């Protein structure tokens with residue numbers, strides 16, 4: 356074994372949610388590892404920013420401005436990859452509402468983006484890998500919310516729990532073809548998503564998370580991007596159907 360196991364030279368990766376936060380950090384790191392990276396997001400300006408970052412570092416990026424809930428658009432973008440080695444389905448939204456105040460439309464929206472958007476990406480990637488006999492890697496983005504639950508997390512946590520089930524099921528179905536499927540369940544990561552909380556709530560939650568984490572801090576997007584690179588690369592060649600938890604050691608915060 357050597358560090359070449361992390362080398363993605365000659366490979367192609369597709370990253371959803373690549374316009375910012377964890378998706379952007381992951382796209383940039385996969386490109387640094389040598390992959391051509393297809394960046395997809397509904398935020399076209401953010402996508403351009405990610406592509407510039409990749410190209411400034413000598414990498415190769417393609418951009419696809421699309422909504423992950425649009426199956427046809429996602430399928431069309433995945434088909435532009437001549438060969439797909441890595442799918443990182445990272446796009447997601449946050450939603451918080453108490454169970455008794457949760458409306459059907461909240462649940463539908465969060466399941467559409469956070470579950471169906473990931474399902475479509477997994478289906479398109481697996482189909483293409485199977486058709487071209489590529490022993491690829493699919494990485495999905497769950498959340499620590501799956502382990503902990505917590506007030507307000509019904510919609511978000513339900514969608515992420517469904518992502519975990521999808522990951523384990525697909526891993527069992529395509530493993531014989533050499534395709535690996537793993538999930539990442541990050542703890543609190545400082546990104547535009549968490550920065551959208553009002554400042555006082557954010558400072559409170561960050562302080563609480565940092566106190567609960569044995570490592571004594573919240574996470575940065577790169578902490579998760581390194582987990583994505585590990586699962587995307589041959590370094591994790593014998594790993595499938597797993598949930599990797601970059602969370603500073605937080606186990607059950609509630």
Ligand SMILES: NC(=O)c1ccc[n+]([C@@H]2O[C@H](COP(=O)([O-])OP(=O)(O)OC[C@H]3O[C@@H](n4cnc5c(N)ncnc54)[C@H](O)[C@@H]3O)[C@@H](O)[C@H]2O)c1
Pocket residue numbers: 371372373374375376377378395396397398401421422423424445446447448449468472496497498499540541542543544545546547548549
């Ligand atoms: N930040 C955290 O603490 C944390 C913790 C656990 C899991 N996660 C998960 O990690 C992933 C990335 O989160 P982040 O913190 O980087 O969030 P972010 O808001 O910073 O980035 C999410 C990206 O997804 C894109 N996106 C959202 N809906 C989309 C749609 N329908 N179609 C296409 N693109 C869409 C956004 O435009 C954005 O660029 C999400 O799935 C999130 O649930 C985040």
